[in-house]
Amino acid sequence: MNAFAAMPPKSFEVKPKLDESGSSIGELLEISMGPHHPSTHGVFRMDVVLDGEKVVKLKPVCGYLHRNHEKIGENISYLASMPYTDRLDYFCSMTNNWAYALTIEKLAGLAVPERAEYIRVIMAELTRLQNHTSLIGFFVHDMGALGTPLMYAFREREKILDLFEEVSGARMMCNYMRFGGVRVDVNDEWLARTKQLVANYGRFLDEFETFLNQNEILLARTQGVSPLTKEQAVNASLTGPLLRAAGVNYDVRKVDKYGIYSRFDFKVPLGEHGDLYDRYMMRVLEMRESIKILNQALRDIPGGPVMDPKAKLRGFRPKPGEVYGRIESPKGELGFYIISDGGPNPYRYRVRPPSFINITILEDMCLGHRVADVIVILGSVDIVLGEVDR
Amino acid sequence: METPEQIKARLEAAAPSAKVEILANECAAGERSLLVDAASGFAVSKFLRDDAQLKLDYCSNVTGVDWPDKDLTEKIKVKQVVDGVEKEVEEVKKTLRPGYLEVVYHLYSMELKHGPIVLRLRTANRTDQTHLPSLTPVWRGAEFQEREIYDLYGVIFDGHPDLRRILMWDEFVGFPMRRDYVEPDDFEYEPTPHDEVLDAAKKHYPVEVKAEVKPEVKA
Numbered sequence: 001m002n003a004f005a006a007m008p009p010k011s012f013e014v015k016p017k018l019d020e021s022g023s024s025i026g027e028l029l030e031i032s033m034g035p036h037h038p039s040t041h042g043v044f045r046m047d048v049v050l051d052g053e054k055v056v057k058l059k060p061v062c063g064y065l066h067r068n069h070e071k072i073g074e075n076i077s078y079l080a081s082m083p084y085t086d087r088l089d090y091f092c093s094m095t096n097n098w099a100y101a102l103t104i105e106k107l108a109g110l111a112v113p114e115r116a117e118y119i120r121v122i123m124a125e126l127t128r129l130q131n132h133t134s135l136i137g138f139f140v141h142d143m144g145a146l147g148t149p150l151m152y153a154f155r156e157r158e159k160i161l162d163l164f165e166e167v168s169g170a171r172m173m174c175n176y177m178r179f180g181g182v183r184v185d186v187n188d189e190w191l192a193r194t195k196q197l198v199a200n201y202g203r204f205l206d207e208f209e210t211f212l213n214q215n216e217i218l219l220a221r222t223q224g225v226s227p228l229t230k231e232q233a234v235n236a237s238l239t240g241p242l243l244r245a246a247g248v249n250y251d252v253r254k255v256d257k258y259g260i261y262s263r264f265d266f267k268v269p270l271g272e273h274g275d276l277y278d279r280y281m282m283r284v285l286e287m288r289e290s291i292k293i294l295n296q297a298l299r300d301i302p303g304g305p306v307m308d309p310k311a312k313l314r315g316f317r318p319k320p321g322e323v324y325g326r327i328e329s330p331k332g333e334l335g336f337y338i339i340s341d342g343g344p345n346p347y348r349y350r351v352r353p354p355s356f357i358n359i360t361i362l363e364d365m366c367l368g369h370r371v372a373d374v375i376v377i378l379g380s381v382d383i384v385l386g387e388v389d390r
Numbered sequence: 391m392e393t394p395e396q397i398k399a400r401l402e403a404a405a406p407s408a409k410v411e412i413l414a415n416e417c418a419a420g421e422r423s424l425l426v427d428a429a430s431g432f433a434v435s436k437f438l439r440d441d442a443q444l445k446l447d448y449c450s451n452v453t454g455v456d457w458p459d460k461d462l463t464e465k466i467k468v469k470q471v472v473d474g475v476e477k478e479v480e481e482v483k484k485t486l487r488p489g490y491l492e493v494v495y496h497l498y499s500m501e502l503k504h505g506p507i508v509l510r511l512r513t514a515n516r517t518d519q520t521h522l523p524s525l526t527p528v529w530r531g532a533e534f535q536e537r538e539i540y541d542l543y544g545v546i547f548d549g550h551p552d553l554r555r556i557l558m559w560d561e562f563v564g565f566p567m568r569r570d571y572v573e574p575d576d577f578e579y580e581p582t583p584h585d586e587v588l589d590a591a592k593k594h595y596p597v598e599v600k601a602e603v604k605p606e607v608k609a
Contacts (some may be wrong), residue, residue, distance in 0.1 A: 068566055106419045178530060234447050234500050237531020250500045315522035322419020323507060324451065324496050335451050337494070352451040360534045
């Protein structure tokens with residue numbers, strides 16, 4: 001037996017290209033993009049079949065980071081799941097915490113003090129700022145602008161992460177929220193520094209937009225690439241900036257008005273074409289709206305406690321029942337579905353991961369485009385593999 | 391938005407063969423759900439999407455739940471004649487609830503901005519009749535989530551365009567999200583090309599290589 005027969009599959013393969021009658025009219029190249037490739041944003045693989053440079057078939061392959069998060073959630077207590085949610089979308093641990101806390105509060109009927117609600121909004125919008133900033137950095141990085149724009153973005157992101165670290169003790173794995181409030185209060189000095197950061201953020205965005213909005217390469221690579229219609233986007237359950245870029249007005253902050261979002265004055269930006277440029281602009285415009293929300297929240301934040309005094313974290317046993325709670329995370333609709341049987345652990349613990357569901361129609365987005373565009377299209381979806389694979 | 395009772399009434403008018411049941415939810419803030427029989431699941435989902443008053447065009451969340459066989463104990467009072475006097479005696483009645491797998495769909499309307507409606511489908515049992523209709527032709531967004539349920543729970547979706555494992559590797563045996571799943575002792579075992587190489591190498595050694603036995607040295 002030939003020892004080479006047992007070698008791992010090749011990363012590429014040449015196949016005959018057949019016409020309708022079945023005769024060969026050329027060659028198709030099947031390549032395996034990833035899983036260990038910087039442009040796939042983690043360990044994500046795509047089986048791509050190319051005709052020349054054009055994509056004729058694309059199958060996403062995921063699960064390289066799978067650890068069965070949901071099974072872990074069923075085997076540990078309600079409180080113990082909170083730090084695990086940080087690891088889902090490790091760019092936005094604050095919003096993950098909030099989605100989980102919100103669901104449990106709905107299940108157990110817990111109230112959240114006023115100050116904690118404001119702190120949650122501030123944290124969530126700061127998370128949105130840093131997620132979208134670094135996403136745009138990665139996005140232009142994927143287009144070939146290596147290094148510099150990403151470093152500009154990361155410089156700003158790091159300032160926000162410093163704020164998170166000061167209040168929660170960790171830059172990314174914040175583990176900050178609890179059912180019935182937040183873990184620790186913020187002080188006035190922290191609020192003043194946040195105000196300062198938010199006041200300066202607009203200037204940074206102006207600068208960033210001056211570099212990018214009219215950039216010839218960015219326009220050529222993004223305008224008209226991978227357009228999505230409203231019907232496609234809705235039917236494929238897309239959420240977040242990707243959906244709104246296609247022109248569908250659906251933002252969970254506006255629809256559900258969870259927390260105290262009904263008190264703030266902000267708009268939901270909408271795109272027209274659903275192409276890559278719209279998806280890029282959507283992030284920029286959402287950041288502008290986040291700054292508006294942050295200004296209002298930092299102005300109005302009241303004093304008082306940050307935890308519901310009746311909330312019981314350890315030995316927490318909610319009554320039987322089931323509940324689905326969702327929030328608008330920077331990547332889309334993040335939901336938790338919990339079934340309680342009255343025990344100390346959830347009977348069923350389910351995460352609705354936005355970036356996993358957003359890649360459902362990755363193939364449709366990429367068909368007919370060039371292989372170099374696949375990287376940019378994937379970048380525009382904004383996936384995090386910790387959440388895709390769970 | 392309409393209450394589950396109203397939806398049930400209109401559903402039964404539109405699809406007379408459908409068996410719809412409203413399940414209570416013990417949690418006050420949670421939603422009650424519509425349990426639909428598997429055979430008419432596809433027709434019901436189409437009705438929910440296309441109906442002008444509901445327009446549930448957005449299938450947000452699809453997930454599986456495993457309900458294994460369970461002994462239900464119930465205390466009932468039985469009249470018995472004890473020592474010639476009729477008395478009420480408590481008896482424990484045991485019934486076996488057969489297990490099933492359940493798939494839960496959370497449906498919203500993006501156009502009318504309401505929801506959720508919770509739709510549930512149940513399989514006949516957990517072993518050999520685990521088929522359910524796939525709702526991917528109705529809502530494309532269910533495609534990967536149904537694949538995930540197939541992967542982790544073992545529900546087979548009829549009519550799914552591409553039903554393969556998605557998170558576990560293709561050669562994996564078993565459904566890890568089931569309640570009675572037991573991890574193998576060597577759960578990191580994965581068939582690798584290396585094993586085939588080792589098998590091929592065995593051909594070169596027709597006789598099993600045994601450890602060399604040193605002859606005893608006599609003094």
